[in-house]
Amino acid sequence: xxxxxxxxxxxxxxxxxxxxxxxxxxxxxxxxxxxxxxxxxxxxxxxxxxxxxxxxxxxxxxxxxxxxxxxxxxxxxxxxxxxxxxxxxxxxxxxxxxxxxxxxxxxxxxxxxxxxxxxxxxxxxxxxxxxxxxxxxxxxxxxxxxxxxxxxxxxxxxxxxxxxxxxxxxxxxxxxxxxxxxxxxxxxxxxxxxxxxxxxxxxxxxxxxxxxxxxxxxxxxxxxxxxxxxxxxxxxxxxxxxxxxxxxxxxxxxxxxxxxx
Amino acid sequence: xxxxxxxxxxxxxxxxxxxxxxxxxxxxxxxxxxxxxxxxxxxxxxxxxxxxxxxxxxxxxxxxxxxxxxxxxxxxxxxxxxxxxxxxxxxxxxxxxxxxxxxxxxxxxxxxxxxxxxxxxxxxxxxxxxxxxxxxxxxxxxxxxxxxxxxxxxxxxxxxxxxxxxxxxxxxxxxxxxxxxxxxxxxxxxxxxxxxxxxxxxxxxxxxxxxxxxxxxxxxxxxxxxxxxxxxxxxxxxxxxxxxxxxxxxxxxxxxxxxxxxxxxxxxxxxxxxxxxxxxxxxxxxxxxxxxxxxxxxxxxxxxxxxxxxxxxxxxxxxxxxxxxxxxxxxxxx
Numbered sequence: 352x353x354x355x356x357x358x359x360x361x362x363x364x365x366x367x368x369x370x371x372x373x374x375x376x377x378x379x380x381x382x383x384x385x386x387x388x389x390x391x392x393x394x395x396x397x398x399x400x401x402x403x404x405x406x407x408x409x410x411x412x413x414x415x416x417x418x419x420x421x422x423x424x425x426x427x428x429x430x431x432x433x434x435x436x437x438x439x440x441x442x443x444x445x446x447x448x449x450x451x452x453x454x455x456x457x458x459x460x461x462x463x464x465x466x467x468x469x470x471x472x473x474x475x476x477x478x479x480x481x482x483x484x485x486x487x488x489x490x491x492x493x494x495x496x497x498x499x500x501x502x503x504x505x506x507x508x509x510x511x512x513x514x515x516x517x518x519x520x521x522x523x524x525x526x527x528x529x530x531x532x533x534x535x536x537x538x539x540x541x542x543x544x545x546x547x548x549x550x551x552x553x554x555x556x557x558x559x560x561x562x563x564x565x566x567x568x569x570x571x572x573x574x575x576x577x578x579x580x581x582x583x584x585x586x587x588x589x590x591x592x593x594x595x596x597x598x599x600x601x602x603x604x605x606x607x608x609x610x611x612x
Numbered sequence: 613x614x615x616x617x618x619x620x621x622x623x624x625x626x627x628x629x630x631x632x633x634x635x636x637x638x639x640x641x642x643x644x645x646x647x648x649x650x651x652x653x654x655x656x657x658x659x660x661x662x663x664x665x666x667x668x669x670x671x672x673x674x675x676x677x678x679x680x681x682x683x684x685x686x687x688x689x690x691x692x693x694x695x696x697x698x699x700x701x702x703x704x705x706x707x708x709x710x711x712x713x714x715x716x717x718x719x720x721x722x723x724x725x726x727x728x729x730x731x732x733x734x735x736x737x738x739x740x741x742x743x744x745x746x747x748x749x750x751x752x753x754x755x756x757x758x759x760x761x762x763x764x765x766x767x768x769x770x771x772x773x774x775x776x777x778x779x780x781x782x783x784x785x786x787x788x789x790x791x792x793x794x795x796x797x798x799x800x801x802x803x804x805x806x807x808x809x810x811x812x813x814x815x816x817x818x819x820x821x822x823x824x825x826x827x828x829x830x831x832x833x834x835x836x837x838x839x840x841x842x843x844x845x846x847x848x849x850x851x852x853x854x855x856x857x858x859x860x861x862x863x864x865x866x867x868x869x870x871x872x873x874x875x876x877x878x879x880x881x882x883x884x885x886x887x888x889x890x891x892x893x894x895x896x897x898x899x900x901x902x903x904x905x906x907x908x909x910x911x912x913x914x915x916x917x918x919x920x921x922x923x924x925x926x927x928x929x930x931x932x933x934x935x936x937x938x939x940x941x942x943x944x945x946x
Contacts, residue, residue: 397839400839400843402839402842402843422842422845422846422847423845425845426843426844426845427845429843430843430844431839431840431843431844433837433839433840436837441889441890442832442835442890442891446832446891450832450833450836450844451844453830453833453844453845453846454844454845456829458827458830459826459827460829461828461829461893462829486889502844506844506845
């Protein structure tokens, strides 16, 4: 049960962004994708979603090539959670989440009773059922992001790709969204999250992928891989990873950028 | 939900009232009761008990014109609603891909070569389809990173190319007969609609509308970014092409029947959205009803307020702008 890339070259026609990449996402784990701007995180994610043709190598979903799946079949297994953006047309939260049922319905069909139930459950799971009939415009950025996660849940996919789900959110709401991501794992869903915050990886990720200039600098279990050395090299600035003992006795890692030389 | 039902009920009632009003007013007024009698007799068979000339006026003179106005209004509003979702832009009208310019050039050429009226309509329809086919073909050939922007830009360019064609046709046309004929055709009219024209145009319009109605839920997904829609399992390019084909059929048939009538396709869907929200499943039916009622009301005014008829292409804007401003103020003002 994996989404896997082998010897993957990705990018655009005439402009290769990343080369010879090997990585995998298992159901029931959270993997964080870290890397500076322009390192190819989004392009890699789009390629793994099949939104962009790969240049070479293979991407397989549950052992079968990504292109071998039909559009709808694939969408029932692999879902995408974009950054919450404005849409001109103002759908309610419920309507937005029901859109997650697209791949389960025929071309001329509208959501049925079961689809509406599944959407309602997804809203419930993310704690936004009370806002279901509000227009998505009228709710805060974090609620909008939770709505998009609920939509991905409504697809009943096993693998989720999240593109910087905490960007543009205030500190408290970032934490809220991270909790929900961690909860997805418990439901047996594999989540690949791209983020600019190594501390988010410490908090939720089983494994990390460190991407710089289109190639994987390192990948592996979070605590072993995200060292001061690795982070400093990745971002080109001295960064120190420290352990902090919290009031409840648990130990949490934090990152502190230190002033350059 | 309650509000939607109320809006829908009011719109349908307004449409019915407009139909009855339009049948009864004119140079020879007929009472609404007599109109109903004539209509019931023609549908259910039997005697209406009306004078034959009154019955003929209702069924043979007014009915075709009414049907034409209803069909064109519904068609343009539906096409506009579909395009506004497709292009994620509420300022888009049905002729964004050059369909009206194509129709106008086709009709202009037919008039220039003194072809019969059937050929004017046929060439207008063909011209509209040709313009959009050219836009879609160029869009497919370019395969840009932003297909929507490619379509819009190509639509503008092809539209202005066909516009230049119309200008050339007007320039070489005989200024005493053909030029006025072209100008009047472009201004639009429902007066010339014959039952035979309707027998062609109405089925074409329905052929375009039925798939739009069936696709109503999926069309909402076009409002999402392309990545989102595709990852949800939607074949975006196929759906987009389907919507373009349907909206083009509908618009070309409407323009071929009644000339270039602006405004309806731009503002009626917008009005519908103000009233019932963004969902296409609600916007489309309401646009159909409001578009039909509005077009019929405008055409009825066109043939009754002045001694000479006012072209509906002109009157839509005169009547519609204040209506829209009132609606905007009623829904947006705090």
